Amino acid sequence: MADFFVVDMQYVMDYCVTCEVVTASEPDVKNKALYTPEIRTTRRRTCRRSVLQGDLDAVWKWSITWQLPLNLDKCTVLHMGKHNPNHSYYLSHHAIKSVASQSDLGVIVTEDLSWSEHIAAASNKAKRMSLLLQKTFGRCDPHTCSVLYTTYIRPILEYADPVWAPVLARDEKAHFKERLSLMHLTPFANRRLRGDLITTYRALHGLFNVDVSHLFCLNADTRLRGHNFKLTKERFRSTSREFFLPNRVFNSWNGLPTAAVNACSSACSVNGFKSAMDRWFASVSS
Structure with missing residues (x-):
C-alpha cells in the first residue's frame, strides 16, 4: 500500500x-x-x-x-x-x-507555517529519550552524560533545523548554562546558528545535490566591505517569512570576516569554513 x-x-x-x-x-x-x-x-x-x-x-x-x-x-x-x-x-x-x-x-x-507543533513533538521525543537513558545508566559522570546527550538526544532536537526555527517565546526552552558548561557543551541556539551558516555556505557554493542557491539573493554592490558573498535582505510581511533561513541568517552571515568566507572559496571546503568560523567565534567570545 x-x-x-x-x-x-x-x-x-x-x-x-x-x-x-x-x-x-x-x-x-x-x-x-x-x-x-x-x-x-x-x-x-x-x-x-x-x-x-x-x-x-x-x-x-x-x-x-x-x-x-x-x-x-x-x-x-x-x-x-x-x-x-x-x-x-x-x-x-x-x-x-x-x-x-x-x-x-x-x-x-x-497550515499556518508555524513550527510550534514540530518543536513540541521534538521536545517530547527528546524527553522520552532522556528518561530512558536515565533509567538505563542512572547517575553518571559529566563526560558520560555528555556523550549520551550528543549521541541520542541532540540529534533529535537538531533534526532538519535549517528548515524550521523557534519563533514564539514559548518555543524557546530555558538553557542550563551551568550544566552545559560542566559537560563542555554549546547552547542549542549557538549550534542552530552555526548550522544555518554552514547550510548557507554549502548552498552558495553548490555543495548540495540540488541547486538551492536561488533561495539566497546576493548583494551586487561591489562597494561593500567584507567578503564577496554578502546577502540582500528580503522584504517580508509575515513572521514565518521573517524566520526563513536567508532572512534569519542575514546579519550573522554578512558579519562574518572575509578570512572565514573567502579563504576557502576556491576549494569550497566545508571543513575549512567550519574551522575558520569556529576560530572567529572563539576570538569574539573571548
Missing part, C-alpha cells in the same frame, strides 16, 4: 512551490514487499485546481497500471495560506480528507 500527502500552497509566496504531491510508503506485509514510490508535482502560484486534480488522476492511473494500490484512508491534503480557497481533491471519486498539519520527512508542517 502507498498513501498520499497533498500540499496545496496557494497564495503563500510569489515564487514558492504551490502544489505538491508527496507519497509515503507502507509495507505490504502479505507479499513481504516494501513499495516506496515518491511523486512530486510542482506548480506556480497561478496554478488552478484542475491542474493538481489532473496530476492526482494521472497518479491514480499509474497505481492501477503498476498494481500498486493506494491507501485512500491515509491520503490527506494540507491547505496552506490565509486566502487559500480550500478546494476538494479526489482519488477515484474518493474525497481526500483535509488536515491542519502533516509530517513530511520527519518535519511537521502546519
Whole structure:
C-alpha cells in the first residue's frame, strides 16, 4: 500500500512551490514487499485546481497500471495560506480528507507555517529519550552524560533545523548554562546558528545535490566591505517569512570576516569554513 500527502500552497509566496504531491510508503506485509514510490508535482502560484486534480488522476492511473494500490484512508491534503480557497481533491471519486498539519520527512508542517507543533513533538521525543537513558545508566559522570546527550538526544532536537526555527517565546526552552558548561557543551541556539551558516555556505557554493542557491539573493554592490558573498535582505510581511533561513541568517552571515568566507572559496571546503568560523567565534567570545 502507498498513501498520499497533498500540499496545496496557494497564495503563500510569489515564487514558492504551490502544489505538491508527496507519497509515503507502507509495507505490504502479505507479499513481504516494501513499495516506496515518491511523486512530486510542482506548480506556480497561478496554478488552478484542475491542474493538481489532473496530476492526482494521472497518479491514480499509474497505481492501477503498476498494481500498486493506494491507501485512500491515509491520503490527506494540507491547505496552506490565509486566502487559500480550500478546494476538494479526489482519488477515484474518493474525497481526500483535509488536515491542519502533516509530517513530511520527519518535519511537521502546519497550515499556518508555524513550527510550534514540530518543536513540541521534538521536545517530547527528546524527553522520552532522556528518561530512558536515565533509567538505563542512572547517575553518571559529566563526560558520560555528555556523550549520551550528543549521541541520542541532540540529534533529535537538531533534526532538519535549517528548515524550521523557534519563533514564539514559548518555543524557546530555558538553557542550563551551568550544566552545559560542566559537560563542555554549546547552547542549542549557538549550534542552530552555526548550522544555518554552514547550510548557507554549502548552498552558495553548490555543495548540495540540488541547486538551492536561488533561495539566497546576493548583494551586487561591489562597494561593500567584507567578503564577496554578502546577502540582500528580503522584504517580508509575515513572521514565518521573517524566520526563513536567508532572512534569519542575514546579519550573522554578512558579519562574518572575509578570512572565514573567502579563504576557502576556491576549494569550497566545508571543513575549512567550519574551522575558520569556529576560530572567529572563539576570538569574539573571548
